Amino acid sequence: MQRVGAGIVSYTNHYAFEATGDELVSRCDLRFRSLAELRESLAEAGFAIERVYGDWDRRPPGPTTRELIVVAART
Numbered sequence: 001m002q003r004v005g006a007g008i009v010s011y012t013n014h015y016a017f018e019a020t021g022d023e024l025v026s027r028c029d030l031r032f033r034s035l036a037e038l039r040e041s042l043a044e045a046g047f048a049i050e051r052v053y054g055d056w057d058r059r060p061p062g063p064t065t066r067e068l069i070v071v072a073a074r075t
Contacts, residue, residue: 007031007032007033008029008030008031008032009029009030009032010027010028010029010030011027011028011030012025012026012027012028013025013026013028035052035061035068038068038070042070042072046074046075047072047073047074047075048072048073048074048075049070049071049072050071050072050073051070051071052068052069052070052071053068053069053070053071054067054068054069055067055069056069
C-alpha cells in the first residue's frame, strides 16, 4: 500500500525469508519538507545552514529540484 498527501508518503515493505518461511511487514512514513521548513527546524534545533544543494552534484536548488542536500553546523 502507498499513500501520498500533505508532504507525506506512506508505504509498506513486505519481506519473505526463504530459509525460515518467516514474513516481515514494515510500514513507513516519509515526510518531505520545503527549504523554508528545513531552515526553521534546523534553527530551532541550534543549527546554522552553511550550504544547500539541489542534488548530489551540488547544483543550486530550484523549482525542479528533486532533492535538497543541506550542510549545517551547530551554532
